[in-house]
Amino acid sequence: MDKNQSTELLFEMSHPGRRAHLLPQCDVPVPPAAELLPPDALADAPPPLPGVSEIDLIRHFTNLSTRNMSIDTNFYPLGSCTMKYNPKRHERMAALPGLANLHPLQSDESCQGMLEMLWDMQNILAEIAGLDAVSLQPAAGAQGELAALLVAAAYFRHKKEARTRVLIPDSAHGTNPASAALAGFDTVSIKSNARGLVDLADLQSKLDDRTAVFMITNPNTLGLFDDQIATITGLLHKQGALVYLDGANMNAILGITRPGDFGIDMMHYNVHKTFTGPHGAGGPGSGPIAVRKPLIPFLPAPLVAKTENGFHLDYDRPLSIGRVRSFFANVGILLRGYCYIRTLGPKGLRDVSENAVLNANYLLSRLKAEFDVPHGDRCMHEFVASARNLRKERKISAMDIAKRLLDFGYHAPTVYFPLVVPEALMIEPTETESKETLDAFADALIKIKGEDPQFLHDAPHTLMLSRPDEVKAAKEPVLRWKP
Amino acid sequence: MDKNQSTELLFEMSHPGRRAHLLPQCDVPVPPAAELLPPDALADAPPPLPGVSEIDLIRHFTNLSTRNMSIDTNFYPLGSCTMKYNPKRHERMAALPGLANLHPLQSDESCQGMLEMLWDMQNILAEIAGLDAVSLQPAAGAQGELAALLVAAAYFRHKKEARTRVLIPDSAHGTNPASAALAGFDTVSIKSNARGLVDLADLQSKLDDRTAVFMITNPNTLGLFDDQIATITGLLHKQGALVYLDGANMNAILGITRPGDFGIDMMHYNVHKTFTGPHGAGGPGSGPIAVRKPLIPFLPAPLVAKTENGFHLDYDRPLSIGRVRSFFANVGILLRGYCYIRTLGPKGLRDVSENAVLNANYLLSRLKAEFDVPHGDRCMHEFVASARNLRKERKISAMDIAKRLLDFGYHAPTVYFPLVVPEALMIEPTETESKETLDAFADALIKIKGEDPQFLHDAPHTLMLSRPDEVKAAKEPVLRWKP
Amino acid sequence: MLRLIGVESIADLFKNIPPDLRLDRPLAVPGALNEIDLSRHMVELAAKNRSADDAPCFLGGGSYDHFIPAVVDAIGGRSEFYTAYTPYQAEASQGSLQAFYEFQTMICQLTGLDVSNASLYEGGSSVAEAVLMAMTVTGRTGKVVIAESVHPEYRKTLETYLANLVPRVETLPTPHGFLDPDDAKKAIDDTTACVVVQHPNFFGCLEEVEALAALAKAKGALFVVSFDPISVGILKRPGQYGADIAVAEGQCLGNPMAYGGPYLGLLACREPFVRKIPGRLVGQTVDRHGKRCWVLTMQTREQHIRREKATSNICTNQGLFALRAAVYLAAVGPQGLKETAELCTRKAHYAAQELTKLPGVKLRFDRPYFKEFTLAMPKPVPALLSRILGRKFHAGLPLGQWYPALAACVSVAVTEKRSREEIDGLVAAYEVELGASGHRHDLLSKPGERLLA
């Protein structure tokens, strides 16, 4: 009902003196701040923020919100992102003052309930991983990767082994090489084979005693479980290297197989994916890491520990890498993950993965006759279709299809990732969608495939805008409003 | 972003067995209910409610919500309804468990804070009215009218006066005559004069010792303050009758003039209008009544009373009319009204009315050259324009204009009310709107006036539907979904 | 702005108000509070109350501490719903209209009746509206027969509504906790517009609804039932046992207790009475393109058209709470409603079973009951309850305020939200405060002490 669809900015509607929030009068008998602080530290005037009334503020942002697609309004099959439904009860629990209004540095004695929850979460995530200990600290998956790689570096340094390389499949997410570089490693790319899995020959050819870590995503970004995993981890371990799991795809294997059981030494979780932290239009996330016993001493500090006196934050970790952020963790997201796991229990967690895989396979089956799916006709929780033939034959690109889907009220799949599939359309339906939704989505895709190419190039047709000029945005960057 | 705009009903998406809420297992050692209750009282099966999953439930209602206009998304100048902004802090306060989770029959000792707030509210509303006591009980304006008229009836019965008639101006809201009839009175309509005010001659001709109450709306539904009010109340009082104020328009006179001071004996408030109870797509409201001293014994019970032992509910009111509903009142709305009044204070309340009247007059001034405004070129908080000339000259009706406004992202004004103005467009901007909003709205109205009549008959053009067939709806009523 | 208007000052805009009628001082209301201070003030007020979160609530009598699923708050908190007005402009209100249509349908499903309106204020005035409707439908103005086991405040409301109208209200005593059909039979006559009962009734007991329906029908009176929407998860629906009009308090359907309101009045009836129904009705139709949509309909019944001849004076109703109820009902579904009713029944029976093991504590009525029951106590009731409150239990309602004959009685309600631990705690608190020596003391916190300081 946002019929204006005006793109007026807060700054353009600002009027000096308008405001949406009033503050109390000063109730303490001390002089004004100008007399308490040195004049040269003071600004002449406060920052030139916009001035808007409360109604205009609310209307502005409420109307903006309706210009988003979101899980709560649309099917959102964004591959690799696990856009499952985020239960409302989690939001209610996270807002409890006894959880939301805790200071991060308050004494352990005054937050035993919080520490209990976090301690449980450490243990639960270790159990699901099949690994020995968990640090909840990292703020997102990428920071989990960094933290774990720093742990690996510290581990090898402690063992006095000079290992400088991290091997990464070419199908991996961009954060993997970026994190490896940040952790001070050289990255080496490993090819995918025809099945979309790790090319063992390539791996073996690049594996040597300089190898610190092999980072694998399993199921991988093509939605395939790499059945060579035992061989792979065996190879790495024989070389004295560690195997890291990018856990972004844990949604496919909860309670079915555990990374620790298939040879993984360290991994991160994306709690905001697998365990329903709402994605918040780009975060917050939470990226705990789980590791095998020998790596525990190097984990970031603090961990939550339990003694007969209750729970406490354990900072006494002399070999720890330190910390990758201030304060304990993205507790608000962990809390939602905790609620989720507690709601599901052992069977429920397994059901999640079974249904995620079922849904993905169902959609794949509905589409595979119509679309090119390079890597087989079975998948785990997601699959990657390709528009390469459509592109060749009818000049229809993955982007065209993605944009046109918006007209049908569906968010687009992930496109052009993984890089190993040309014109990739990476589709992850998640377990929370119904068969009817999947069918309607498949119908839409099939219909789109038959549409006029020019019509598709111009899509979307029914949204408030169509095909923003991204080149212009990047070449002549306008990154802020100016008066 | 609700691109589907599907009108699928919950029932149509229902699947047996799907559900959005799980309940605990029974944790008490007693047999199943079927063994505890007589078989003939039990149903074979529960009601055939729809079965939907949580994600589908949330998506359904979230998408539905975006098909409404609302204060938070649109300017909503619905005359007589006082669609002002509802501050978000009120929602937060109303949700405090210590206020929201109180049982209505819990002991007075266990809800002293609540009683204190309600006691304050009684006093504050009495002060704003310039009257002596307040009952917070009525659930909305109409119920306030009924309660007050029952008070009047009891009062006259007590005085052993047989008064059977209630006089009501023809410009009055429909609830006035409906409430009078329900209270057992005969209603007599009083004409409006050329100025849109009470026709004194007509009033005098109908006023006699059968008159119990004269119900006046002041400012009236034309947005005019009846400057004859002292004369009117004098006339009524001389006849021994009471004067009732329909307080729907209190937003115009807060702290400027008080009903009690201009001769009113009893009145209702619409807390959901004047004091920002969110309208909830049709309620809840709250319609407290204020009365003069002689009427106090007859007020509904209980009232909140204060003694040195604290606050209590006073049921000991032998002459009371009884009650018009169960439990104390629509406390949740009163609470928001209380927050509002406490936020504003004496000056702020007066500012509300000044700005409401300023905004209405500004809009009137912007429009009066373009639209026919039968009753003068000044108004209080609202004014009534008429499309009668447009209708005559170009066959453009008030409804056409109303519908076309929706295309501009504005909710329509109230149309075809008050009945005394043909093709009425009743416009109430409220004090919370900015000059820019008023200007843009005026521009839209002026633009619409010049548009092609057929185009207007077909409006709206950009919403998900246009001109529902109301005749069909009433003639062949379909009031529920059926399998 | 003033310039365009053509006045010098805002005061000029008020010149129509005679100067001697103007207020020449500021209103005597408290000074303005900013948001921080307002929040502090409200938190302080809230802290002076003992809510159901502070002390498990076993109070009933028409308002119940049922669980509210988070989805209900999530949807009820969508501001497009809660800051809209009554859906007068259908094109700009399809969200509310469709939701109310779904609400109406679910209320029909719940009652087993044909038509539901889009809400009334609450349970008490809904009884009055139903009676007024029965009078119009039957054309009878002799009397209205109502059981004393109907909620006392609903009866009081009915009496107040009818105070200046013709029919007499005849209240039939229910000394055994329910309306004896034989007593009803004597009372119902050819001038009786309707017979009103509550089922389960104010004492939690079941009424002889089928027999009463037959008696009403036999005399051409309508049978009006005030029912508990949760109860029909397991109990027969009003339409199944012959109710002509069913009304209810809908608070239990996802709405907070909120010290008594806003709540939600439900009213459903048989098809032939549809044009006499009070309140808003949403109907399905098509727009000019033939697209299915919804509108407010049959408005000629209503006050804004029919004025003094309207079926009711109601205007603002309880839209937001009807929406919440719709979300609640769709969230629990048939199975969830059944389980909720089942849990209430069993937990109530467990509580009654345990409480009546205490010396001197007896079930007052020998009748089947649903989620609340009436106990006779061996000690003065108000003081007893107040002491148990000190142990952090809202332990029951003292019935003497409404029924002098039941001055020694307490009504106890148990919802699905109460755990066995809480029930056992309640029993222990009664035990201690009744001075019975028992083994349950260790379940208790000391009076006045928080579980967690």
Add this chain to the structure above:
Amino acid sequence: MLRLIGVESIADLFKNIPPDLRLDRPLAVPGALNEIDLSRHMVELAAKNRSADDAPCFLGGGSYDHFIPAVVDAIGGRSEFYTAYTPYQAEASQGSLQAFYEFQTMICQLTGLDVSNASLYEGGSSVAEAVLMAMTVTGRTGKVVIAESVHPEYRKTLETYLANLVPRVETLPTPHGFLDPDDAKKAIDDTTACVVVQHPNFFGCLEEVEALAALAKAKGALFVVSFDPISVGILKRPGQYGADIAVAEGQCLGNPMAYGGPYLGLLACREPFVRKIPGRLVGQTVDRHGKRCWVLTMQTREQHIRREKATSNICTNQGLFALRAAVYLAAVGPQGLKETAELCTRKAHYAAQELTKLPGVKLRFDRPYFKEFTLAMPKPVPALLSRILGRKFHAGLPLGQWYPALAACVSVAVTEKRSREEIDGLVAAYEVELGASGHRHDLLSKPGERLLA
């Protein structure tokens, strides 16, 4: 569904997972809880904490109990925002994109710098990202100079991030509560990538930012400042005193303390460094009809394009909290931010003034301070604070955990939310627990006692 897929059972879908790698038992995690029991469990956990609602919070150190206006929660609670992903598809994400563009603009306004990204994780890693950026911008890998008065956890984070990279972190002592420019001058050399200070610093004290900026500039090093977003309501903005990169913890801008996260990292810099900035950037452009709109831009800096050569590894950032900060800043506006800063300053100074009247309590540093200050205590600190917590005050942070030399010191923070009454209560609690005889005891509740039982 299985039929269409062409398998017999769900198990068949997992046949790619070698059987010996499968888990042959249920996960050892607690059993499933329904919503009622989950709610009870979480409420019980919450009750085992003493939150800032239970005891006025005078803790600071990078997380503050500032007031969160209700409008922030209202907008942050719009599920179209919080259940959307990163705005990859611009057409379906204009809500977030425009909001982030507004956020970026307001962060520029707040910092007085040219460019802001769309958020980083939190304050600590933002310092690290700024340093990494400074290294790229300057091409220097010799060392990074940082003041010891920077938040100890931010310094630890920086050290962790740089552990395997070339530059050395040189930490300059701040024995007098601030970085002496003379000391800085000695440390900064031609290999120094940047100088990092916090202003106001971890002790609440102001740094000599202008002098330090000049010193950095003189050596071609960048000047990186971690600032307090509230403080710039009255203090000069980083751009005004010569910062090249400003970072901050944005929790104070409308986000709950939440035991440490999620929070919000802010990062703004001067125009020439824009292509080295880490994280998301939203830029304005036009669509194919020429309509103004917004997109994620300059993505070639980012990991998903540039992989190991990206400016940062960040992917998921803190979108929802950037939105909340934008709403907060727009709600308070320039005047509100100024008043907030003013109130913090005055209340902190009042608290310091009153606390230092207690025998043996002294301000540890003779430096101007903003909203927190460091006190030297005459009694062992941790035990003292624990006893005052018993009187329901989060009374301050013990500094010994980070600065052994300050083992006798407490850091006290005061926000605009703290009333004079609360401050006086805190002073009284200190007075009693320090064993000083005074007149303030009547302001206190007894230890362990609730203000309202």
